[in-house]
Amino acid sequence: GENVEQHPSTLSVQEGDSAVIKCTYSDSASNYFPWYKQELGKGPQLIIDIRSNVGEKKDQRIAVTLNKTAKHFSLHITETQPEDSAVYFCAARLDSNYQLIWGAGTKLIIKP
Amino acid sequence: GAGVSQSPSNKVTEKGKDVELRCDPISGHTALYWYRQSLGQGLEFLIYFQGNSAPDKSGLPSDRFSAERTGGSVSTLTIQRTQQEDSAVYLCASSQGFPGELFFGEGSRLTVL
Numbered sequence: 409g410e411n412v413e414q415h416p417s418t419l420s421v422q423e424g425d426s427a428v429i430k431c432t433y434s435d436s437a438s439n440y441f442p443w444y445k446q447e448l449g450k451g452p453q454l455i456i457d458i459r460s461n462v463g464e465k466k467d468q469r470i471a472v473t474l475n476k477t478a479k480h481f482s483l484h485i486t487e488t489q490p491e492d493s494a495v496y497f498c499a500a501r502l503d504s505n506y507q508l509i510w511g512a513g514t515k516l517i518i519k520p
Numbered sequence: 521g522a523g524v525s526q527s528p529s530n531k532v533t534e535k536g537k538d539v540e541l542r543c544d545p546i547s548g549h550t551a552l553y554w555y556r557q558s559l560g561q562g563l564e565f566l567i568y569f570q571g572n573s574a575p576d577k578s579g580l581p582s583d584r585f586s587a588e589r590t591g592g593s594v595s596t597l598t599i600q601r602t603q604q605e606d607s608a609v610y611l612c613a614s615s616q617g618f619p620g621e622l623f624f625g626e627g628s629r630l631t632v633l
Contacts, residue, residue: 442621451524451611451624452563497563506551507576508622512562 410435412500414511422519427488429514431498432480438500441481442508443472446495455496456483459503485516493518522546526612526625533602534633541597541628545614552595553622554587555611563611569595602632 411434421427433441439460444452458465458472458481465472469488474481485492495515499508525544533539545552554566565579569589580586584602589595599606609629613622 444622449626451613451626452622453624454621457621506568506570507565510563510565 410438410500410509412498412509412511414498414514416514417512418515418517420517420519421488423488423490425488427483427485427492427516429483429496429498429516430480431482431500431511432478433500433509434479435500435502436476436479438502438509440501440503441472441474442499443483444497444499446497446513448494452497488516488518490518490520492516524612524614524623524625526610526628528628529626530629530631532631532633535604536601538598538600539602539630541599541610541612541630543595543597543612543614543625545593545595545612546616546623547593549614549616549623550592551615551617551620552589553613553615554595554597555613556581556608557611557627558608566597566610599630602630604632606630607632 414431442457443455445455446452456467456470456472458474469486471484495513497513498511501508527542552569556564567587568576571592572589584600587597609627611627613624615622
């Protein structure tokens, strides 16, 4: 079955710098890759997703890149702000499947 | 309401007691998921509902755990004879079929003393 590995487990960056979180997946048939952000005391919330027919997707300061050959995808956050501090989860799934396979999460700390 | 609603938000119970956790999904969402999140950990899948049926219960950790969904809406997760290792945040999510964005509630924090 699918397995998703996420690195690093903790990332500390200076406010204004960029942050990159990486995930690898095992099932080459997976074709949907979302990223969720979980703030303290709240449930995760979708921030961006990408499908396998696209190599990159951007939404303001957030971007996701996908390398199908290498089976990895990354979340890029530019010009980090204090409100970016949270735990970020990547996931992978076949579009025909109901279940997301989750990474273990990355705690992002933005230093003032 | 506009979002997924879970109750109670916090529950403290004694070992051996039964607990019920409730999830009110977004109206019209046919898919409903329960996850467990231990402190500082990732998301552990428990069960998935499509409508009122649960085609995948594979994540339920033991037969002390059960869940049901009625009217294609509200779901209840029941834990019998709670143990200390059941202490965690239980998250519910719903989506409008699949593939679809998961909308999560804020979770029910369970503490078993």
